[in-house]
Amino acid sequence: MSGVKRKEAPLKASKDVKKQKVTEHKSSRLEKAAAADEDDFDSFSGENNGGVAVTNDQANGKGNANGEDPKKFKLETSSAEAHAKQRALAKERKAAKPNADVIQRSKKIWERLRRKSHVPKEERKQLVEELFTIINGRVRDFVFKHDSVRVIQCALKYANQEQRRMIVDELQADIRPLVESRYGKFLVAKMVVEGDQAIRDIIIPQFYGHVKRLANHPEASWIVDDIYRQVASTQQKACMLREWYGPEFALFQKKPDAKTAAPDAGADLAKILQESPEKRKPILQHLFQLINSLVQKKMTGFTMLHDAMLQYFLVLTPGSEEHNEVLELLKSDIDKEAENGGGDMLRNLAFTKSGSRLVCLAIAYGSAKDRKIILKCYKDTVELMAYDQYAKLVLIAGLDVPDDTKMSGRAILHEVLGQNIEDVEQRLDRMEQIIASTNARLPVLYPLAGMAKWLVNDQDMASLAEIHEIRNTTSKKAPEVRRKDLLEYLSAPLLELVSQRASNLVQSSFGCQCISETLLETQSDAKADAKKAVADLAAGDPTEDGHVAKNSAAGRMLKTLVLGGSFDPATKTTKLAEPRLGFAEVLYPIIKDHLVQWACSDSSFVVVALLESEDMDQKLRKDVKAVLAKGKKKIEAAAKPDAAKKTKGNAGARILLEKMA
Structure with missing residues (x-):
């Protein structure tokens, strides 16, 4: 019977040390009546106390109290009439x-x-x-x-x-x-x-002084957090977040016009503690208590919580007890016995700006075991994370910090590139979409191009620099060794993509960058096929519409590949790939018949690269000069400025004339 705790377990009971949960038994109305005192229910008695005596015929089911046959009993009103009366009564109540x-x-x-x-x-x-x-x-x-x-x-x-x-x-x-x-x-x-903003400035200050209570409220928490994340101004966010630091920060904001009380007040906890170091202990205790409360309640999806957790973590001393306590807190909801293994907090953190940075720092500061546990939580969300502007950095940290590249490469690159997809066309479609995405291409191309400006924006570059600084003290493997290990996971899939979809990739500037980096950095037996596929794009007359020679990004790509490496701004020289690429030997036979047209086209610098490349045979260079010499007049015409058309002439053609002299 529910609600009754067993006194003694059977002899063959399992050795479960957990205390059995006892639920409160909710009695029905009938059970309540049965449990009441008899004096309260005199009418139920068969004695001479107001009750109704039961005759023998009634006991035998042959009649009711009046001696009538129960089969002839009939209600005075029908069900429809009763419902109509109920509706009318409800209507009267509403009208009142x-x-x-x-x-x-x-x-x-x-x-x-x-x-x-x-x-x-x-x-x-x-x-x-x-x-x-x-x-x-x-x-x-x-x-x-x-x-x-x-x-x-x-x-x-x-x-x-x-x-x-x-x-x-x-x-x-x-x-x-x-x-x-x-x-x-x-x-x-x-x-x-x-x-409009004026209305928001009326509504948001109404939360001041009550943020802690609202953050724990089952109805108000999500709407307040959405307002904080989406519509609140920077100053309003700071006012709301400061209340997490203690009651004193909430008291002065309780008035609706508090938004003008401290216009310069910020939520940078490090700055607050620097100005008032004596408040460090009470502020950190109050903040951690509130953070831990929400974490234990599984309310880990709030942006305000993520901001508070980051502010708390940034002011802690690495290696301290509090610092390690936060790292343990991040892993606290991971449960191997749970259906999805737990880890909802880590997944929620990855998709916000502050949360993403916190997870990256946790990966950087954590041990090898911690990194493995954290990355395992993202097993089923890697693709989704790659397309997110914040979560992608967690994947980069997962590639750029752990020494176990076999684990990180399989956990991240294998999933992002869809190597578990058996259908070749679907797999290639997946990789094409990734290269076309501003966010998703970063985890894939980062091991190839590193922190190149065309790939990594300034904000992400600052985040990665912070991770690298920590990595120097927590990781043992050299960055270049780690990068080469990761290229083993990337080489075969990317070369397959270039071989099969080069004509699609060349349509965009990032696709051209992907081709360049793939051919220069990867190593695989499939590289020859990829080079041939890219060189075949240059076939035909470069003066025709739609030809790759009219595509400036494709022209830069072919020039880089012919030179055999990428340009190094520091030394102002070309850093040749190792082993040598040898792309010029593949490209030249394809464009030889139209070499003069190439020299006069928008991509004339591809021909200049044929004469300048160190990654090219001298005999082949002489052959290029001989072919160009036959079309020297056309090249001279292309190099001359045209006043009528207001053109300065082809710069690449002028350089070729100088090299041919």
Whole structure:
């Protein structure tokens, strides 16, 4: 029986040391009546105390108390009539409530307005005007009921800014109760989304001084965090986040106009502790307590929590007890016995700016075992992370820090490139999409190109530099050795992509960069096929429309491949690939018949590279000069400026004339 704890376990019971959970037994009405004192239920007795005596015929089922046959018993009213009476009674109760008529009329207007495609513009305008005549001054009467609050949401949707401001002004004192309401929170969301910045500046300060309570509230937490993440200004975010540092930071902000109380107040915890070092211990204790509370409640998806966790982690001394405690906290929700292995907190952290940085720091500071555990949490989300502007950095840290490149390469590169996809076309489509994505290409091309400016933006470069600085003290493997190990996972898939889809990749500048880096950095038996596929793109007359010679990105790609390496800005020389690429020997036979046209085209520097490349046989260079000499007049014509067409002439053709002299 539920609710009763077994006193003694059977002899063959399993050795489970967990205490059996005892649930409170909820009695039915009948059980409550049975448990009550008999004096309260005298009418149930068969004695001469007001009860009804049961005859023998009744006991035998032959009649009721009046001696009538029970089969002839019939209800005075039908089921339909009873339901009609119930509906009428409910209608009377609704009509007796305050503002029943206006609420009913407003709901009819809402029913009409919500069918947007069926309502002409003029009619909608009239309905909105009528709706505002009804709700003006009565907004508070509508917003705390699940049905009528929709009317206000509809009014916000079709209202102008002045009308929206009217609604917000009426509800200004009720913002906090609304976000805590099961239905009212959606109205607050509507106000900040549909409203302008002036309306947001009215709503957001209503949370000041109450952020800690709202962050723990089951209804208000997600809407407050969404407002924090999406619409709050930098200063408003700082005011909200500062309340995590202790009660004193919340007290001065409790007034609605607190946004002007401390205009320069920031949420940089390191700066706050630097100014007030005596407050370090109470602030850190309060902050960790709030963080741990939300983590234990599994409420780990909030951006505000991620920002707070990062601020806490950044002020800790590496290797200290508190520092290690945070690393353990990040792994605390990982459970091997759970259905998905746990790790929801680490997955949530990866997709926010602060959370991503925190995970990267955890990977950098963690032990080899910690890194393995963390990366394992992302097993099923690697592809999704690659396309995210923040989560991609977690993948880079997972490639750039661990010494176990076999583990990181298989966990990240194998998944990103879709090597588990058996269908070749689907796998190549997947890789094409990755190269075309601004975010997803970074984990794939980073081992090849490193921190090249065309690949890594300034913000990501700063994050990676921070990780590299920590890596110098926590990792043993040399960066170049790690990079070569990772190239083993990339070589075969990328060379296959270039061989099969070179014509597609060359259509974009990043696709051209991918081809260049793949041919220069990877090593595999399939490299010869990839070089041939790229060289074949140059076949034909370069003066025709659609030819790769008219594509500036493709021209730069072919020039780089002919030179046999990428240009090094530091030394202003070409850094040749090892082993040598030898692309010129593959390209020249294909473009030889149109070499003069190439010398006069937009991609004339490809021909210049044939004469300058150190990665080229001298005999082949002489052959190039001989072919160019036969078309010298055409090259001279292309090099001359044309005043009529306002052109300066072909710069590559002029350089070729100098080298031919």
